[in-house]
Amino acid sequence: MKACLVLTIVLTAVRGAVLEKDAVGVDIQLYPTNGQLDVNPDVQLKLTFLSPPTIGSTGKINVYDSEDKNLVDTLDLSVPFSPSPYGNGSTKANYTDTTKYQTNIIGGLDFYFYPIIVRNNTATIYLHNNKLTYGRKYLVEIQPGVLEPARGSFSGFTLDQPWRFSTKSHGPKAGATSVVVAADGSGDFNTVQGAIDWAPGNPTKRTTIYIKNGNYEELVFWQYKSNITIRGQNREKTIVGYPNNSAFNPPNRQGPSRRPAFSFRGVADLQLSSFTINNYYPGQAEALLVDGVRIILDHMTLNGAGDALTTYGTLYVTDSKLTGTGDTVLGYGSAYWLRSRIESIGAVTWTRTVQGIHGNIFVDSTIVGLQGNSTLARLPDNSGGVMDNWPYAEMVIINTKTDGIAPEGWGPVQGPPFDSSHVRFWEYNTTDLRGQPIEISQRLNVSRQLTVPKDKEVIAEYKNPTNILGGWHPVVLEGYG
Numbered sequence: 292m293k294a295c296l297v298l299t300i301v302l303t304a305v306r307g308a309v310l311e312k313d314a315v316g317v318d319i320q321l322y323p324t325n326g327q328l329d330v331n332p333d334v335q336l337k338l339t340f341l342s343p344p345t346i347g348s349t350g351k352i353n354v355y356d357s358e359d360k361n362l363v364d365t366l367d368l369s370v371p372f373s374p375s376p377y378g379n380g381s382t383k384a385n386y387t388d389t390t391k392y393q394t395n396i397i398g399g400l401d402f403y404f405y406p407i408i409v410r411n412n413t414a415t416i417y418l419h420n421n422k423l424t425y426g427r428k429y430l431v432e433i434q435p436g437v438l439e440p441a442r443g444s445f446s447g448f449t450l451d452q453p454w455r456f457s458t459k460s461h462g463p464k465a466g467a468t469s470v471v472v473a474a475d476g477s478g479d480f481n482t483v484q485g486a487i488d489w490a491p492g493n494p495t496k497r498t499t500i501y502i503k504n505g506n507y508e509e510l511v512f513w514q515y516k517s518n519i520t521i522r523g524q525n526r527e528k529t530i531v532g533y534p535n536n537s538a539f540n541p542p543n544r545q546g547p548s549r550r551p552a553f554s555f556r557g558v559a560d561l562q563l564s565s566f567t568i569n570n571y572y573p574g575q576a577e578a579l580l581v582d583g584v585r586i587i588l589d590h591m592t593l594n595g596a597g598d599a600l601t602t603y604g605t606l607y608v609t610d611s612k613l614t615g616t617g618d619t620v621l622g623y624g625s626a627y628w629l630r631s632r633i634e635s636i637g638a639v640t641w642t643r644t645v646q647g648i649h650g651n652i653f654v655d656s657t658i659v660g661l662q663g664n665s666t667l668a669r670l671p672d673n674s675g676g677v678m679d680n681w682p683y684a685e686m687v688i689i690n691t692k693t694d695g696i697a698p699e700g701w702g703p704v705q706g707p708p709f710d711s712s713h714v715r716f717w718e719y720n721t722t723d724l725r726g727q728p729i730e731i732s733q734r735l736n737v738s739r740q741l742t743v744p745k746d747k748e749v750i751a752e753y754k755n756p757t758n759i760l761g762g763w764h765p766v767v768l769e770g771y772g
């Protein structure tokens with residue numbers, strides 16, 4: 292009820308765009324507009340030209356506090372974005388590389404990032420997170436060379452003739468349990484990460500973050516914040532994403548993987564509902580990396596590349612869709628999938644279950660191999676990794692429709708021989724998309740068909756998410772507010 296009220300109010304605050312002229316008369320639209328009041332401190336600065344601008348490799352963007360002229364943030368375009376600014380280079384750590392790259396601290400972790408992204412005619416400037424605060428006036432200087440329009444020139448903004456705006460006097464009320472994110476500036480935050488940075492770490496009441504329809508191109512990461520629901524206004528129209536992968540953000544710094552578009556770790560009791568997460572880069576590039584317990588994905592759409600979804604912990608996925616280009620689920624965790632759909636090139640999962648936990652369980656779901664030759668799960672030799680193989684890998688599919696899956700169904704099981712007697716590649720009542728039984732005569736001999744009445748109890752056990760998820764009984768919270 293309360294959140295509905297908040298939404299109605301913010302919807303009435305429409306932010307108009309005004310044409311500005313820079314020193315040489317190139318027409319540009321600014322967001323925030325020059326002189327705009329009540330801007331959220333997590334604002335991304337947007338300049339819309341008449342044609343797509345190119346990003347320069349010299350010049351700085353400086354933001355000053357207008358009162359004391361202190362430099363609050365600076366982006367130096369001469370600093371390279373990443374060892375692989377196009378996301379197409381080495382995915383390996385290079386510890387001898389001491390080059391300074393563009394770095395943004397997101398949720399406490401140092402990611403390489405794009406200081407500017409151009410989409411169509413709009414250049415979005417990403418200031419470093421959490422540099423601006425409430426109740427301040429800011430001056431933006433953009434030096435020549437930072438952006439070049441296709442036609443004409445853009446000499447930027449100077450400290451004498453700056454781009455000015457001021458931030459809201461304060462953020463959400465103390466004790467607030469729900470906030471609204473809106474890309475157009477009409478909510479409590481402009482960015483998903485802004486709302487997450489605000490959210491309390493371990494609240495006794497659940498925090499709900501509503502994301503209004505819009506395109507949120509940003510890296511999202513946090514750790515150790517629990518009891519949060521993040522809910523989009525409309526699954527197709529609320530899009531969070533980033534071009535990121537293991538070449539753009541290689542593992543040459545300590546700590547967790549930085550290649551996903553959206554990731555979190557060390558969290559509990561989290562629900563993501565009704566929005567889309569995209570990773571726009573190819574390669575090892577998760578749309579989502581989940582590392583936590585009692586995580587729910589509900590009516591979500593995830594589009595990634597290799598390892599499009601990586602899981603650790605316990606995860607309940609319902610009525611969702613995942614698309615990827617191979618090892619589409621990199622599954623270390625226990626995941627129960629209900630009424631969900633995966634579309635994949637290559638192996639649908641690389642299930643890396645260890646002894647003592649369940650793996651990837653699919654019930655009433657749909658699995659589609661996009662090139663007609665996918666397998667459901669592979670078990671390659673992983674020497675050099677943490678384990679030589681995954682002898683306790685578990686993937687069980689029950690009442691699941693398939694299409695584009697190779698006749699052997701599972702595998703390959705590669706590498707030196709190992710005892711595969713504990714591997715559970717099991718299926719019951721796999722059908723084609725029309726619900727007709729599929730041909731199973733060529734199934735990989737490591738896999739097994741469950742049958743009734745013999746396996747009736749096993750099937751019933753696997754259909755119950757509480758058995759799969761370590762005793763947790765997942766309850767999906769409904770409603771937008």
Ligand SMILES: *[C@@H]1O[C@H](CO)[C@@H](O)[C@H](O)[C@H]1NC(C)=O
Nearest residue numbers: 375376377378379380381538
């Ligand atoms: C990556 O892409 C850029 C731009 O297309 C190109 O110049 C570069 O040679 C590519 N690098 C590699 C390693 O393929």
Ligand SMILES: *[C@@H]1O[C@H](CO)[C@@H](O)[C@H](O)[C@H]1NC(C)=O
Nearest residue numbers: 374381385386387388389390
């Ligand atoms: C590692 O970084 C160093 C220093 O930038 C560079 O000279 C070298 O070519 C890099 N090695 C690889 C394998 O990319």
Ligand SMILES: *[C@@H]1O[C@H](CO)[C@@H](O)[C@H](O)[C@H]1NC(C)=O
Nearest residue numbers: 409410411412413506507508
């Ligand atoms: C860019 O323009 C195309 C064509 O008008 C449109 O479909 C697309 O949504 C635009 N992209 C963004 C990020 O605005």
Ligand SMILES: *[C@@H]1O[C@H](CO)[C@@H](O)[C@H](O)[C@H]1NC(C)=O
Nearest residue numbers: 493494495496497498518560
């Ligand atoms: C999370 O929030 C719910 C309801 O708002 C509350 O009942 C529960 O105790 C909270 N969980 C924790 C771990 O604090």
Ligand SMILES: *[C@@H]1O[C@H](CO)[C@@H](O)[C@H](O)[C@H]1NC(C)=O
Nearest residue numbers: 637638661662663664665697
């Ligand atoms: C699957 O089919 C695609 C497209 O025909 C092909 O490029 C690929 O090599 C095939 N993969 C396997 C494992 O056979």
Ligand SMILES: *[C@@H]1O[C@H](CO)[C@@H](O)[C@H](O)[C@H]1NC(C)=O
Nearest residue numbers: 655689690691692720722726
């Ligand atoms: C097989 O699965 C389909 C759904 O894909 C379901 O409608 C049907 O009842 C199942 N059959 C049995 C025998 O469980």
Ligand SMILES: *[C@@H]1O[C@H](CO)[C@@H](O)[C@H](O)[C@H]1NC(C)=O
Nearest residue numbers: 704708711712735736737738
């Ligand atoms: C499974 O098939 C492979 C060859 O495809 C064979 O080497 C292996 O011994 C078979 N395993 C069992 C348990 O039959």
Ligand SMILES: CC(=O)N[C@H]1CO[C@H](CO)[C@@H](O)[C@@H]1O
Nearest residue numbers: 377405408409534571572573
């Ligand atoms: C910011 C950026 O460079 N984005 C690129 C990400 O990769 C896709 C294709 O892989 C390009 O279309 C984007 O321009």
